[in-house]
Amino acid sequence: xDDLIVSSTSDGYLYVVSNAGCAxxxxxxxxxxxxxxxxxxxxxxxxxxxxxxIAVQGPEMSKVLQPAVNIDLTKLPFMTTSLATVFNVKDCxxxxxxxxxxxxxxxxxxxxxxxxxxxxxxxxxDANVKLAGLGARDTLRLEAGLCLYGNDxxxxxxxxxxxxxxxxxxxxxxxxxxxxxANIILEQLKHKTAKKRVGFMSKGAPARAGTTVLDSxxxxxxxxxxxxxxxxxxxxxxxxxxxxxxxxxxxxxVQFEIRKKLxxxxxxxxxxxxxxYYFAK
Numbered sequence: 589x590d591d592l593i594v595s596s597t598s599d600g601y602l603y604v605v606s607n608a609g610c611a612x613x614x615x616x617x618x619x620x621x622x623x624x625x626x627x628x629x630x631x632x633x634x635x636x637x638x639x640x641x642i643a644v645q646g647p648e649m650s651k652v653l654q655p656a657v658n659i660d661l662t663k664l665p666f667m668t669t670s671l672a673t674v675f676n677v678k679d680c681x682x683x684x685x686x687x688x689x690x691x692x693x694x695x696x697x698x699x700x701x702x703x704x705x706x707x708x709x710x711x712x713x714d715a716n717v718k719l720a721g722l723g724a725r726d727t728l729r730l731e732a733g734l735c736l737y738g739n740d741x742x743x744x745x746x747x748x749x750x751x752x753x754x755x756x757x758x759x760x761x762x763x764x765x766x767x768x769x770a771n772i773i774l775e776q777l778k779h780k781t782a783k784k785r786v787g788f789m790s791k792g793a794p795a796r797a798g799t800t801v802l803d804s805x806x807x808x809x810x811x812x813x814x815x816x817x818x819x820x821x822x823x824x825x826x827x828x829x830x831x832x833x834x835x836x837x838x839x840x841x842v843q844f845e846i847r848k849k850l851x852x853x854x855x856x857x858x859x860x861x862x863x864x865y866y867f868a869k
Contacts, residue, residue: 590607590737591606597669604618605641605696607737609737609738610737615634622634639702640698640705641694641702642694642697642705642709643686643688643692644693644695645687645688645691645693646692649691650662650691650866656675656709657673659682661682661684662868664684665684665866665868666684666685666691666865666867668683668684669684670682674697675708677701677705680696680697681696682694682695683695687728688728688732689731689733689863689865690728690863727820731819731821731822731859731860731861732859732861734859735750736814736815739797739814745830746769747773748773749781749784753777756773756777761777780833782832783833785814785828786828786836787827787857787858787859788813788826788827788828788842789826789827789853789856789860790824790827790844790854791824791825792846792851793846793849793851794816794818794825794827795816795825795844795846795851797815798812798813799812799816799845800813800845801842801843801844801853802842803835804840804841804842804843806850810842811830811831811835811842813844814829815828815829816829819860819861821861822860827844828858836855838856839856841853841854842855
């Protein structure tokens with residue numbers, strides 16, 4: 589079950605935000621699980637809510653949003669959530685998260701009010717608010733080392749291969765675990781996987797998804813790029829992808845095959861640019 593965020597609210601329910609492309613299969617999975625719990629005598633209900641969702645991202649997010657909401661944003665740290673009224677629109681949910689590596693929020697808004705809230709944000713005099721396209725967002729998320737579902741992770745990869753073992757909590761790592769994929773994931777936690785997701789830096793032509801990664805001699809294929817672009821922040825090319833586990837060490841020299849030419853590259857630490865998430869003191 590890929591690409592969603594589950595928030596445990598203080599109101600006795602879980603709030604799930606799904607990737608739109610995965611929503612149908614996730615709904616089926618959740619309803620199936622809910623039915624199993626109901627058969628055991630538990631009171632579990634699933635409600636589908638089709639709200640609008642916008643992301644307000646950047647270091648001046650609080651300056652723009654605080655005058656418009658009825659909650660104290662200084663008390664809303666990274667990866668927490670709260671119901672709120674936004675520009676007098678009730679029943680919004682503000683979550684301190686995002687897909688840029690910067691401080692920011694995602695706001696779930698009743699669908700009929702979403703455009704209204706966006707227009708008021710764009711009219712802000714507290715900071716320069718602009719619409720950002722998918723290209724700009726993709727550059728930011730890659731600089732932050734964040735995965736794109738369908739490129740860097742999908743149903744054929746595991747959290748262990750994707751260097752996301754931290755998403756598998758300690759209480760789920762017992763031998764009798766039954767979460768989806770447990771038999772494969774628990775085995776991979778014990779033993780090394782054949783491949784790992786890593787970051788790369790290079791000069792010259794930028795690597796894109798699908799680019800072949802070769803060893804330093806340029807003679808043997810050892811991996812594949814899943815995302816890549818020029819980095820405006822670093823003035824070099826960055827990429828992420830999967831490489832044979834023995835070659836995942838930082839500083840390992842590799843080559844990319846781009847348009848039938850070899851380009852020098854190196855395995856580096858991610859994130860490429862430090863993240864600026866807000867953690868309340």
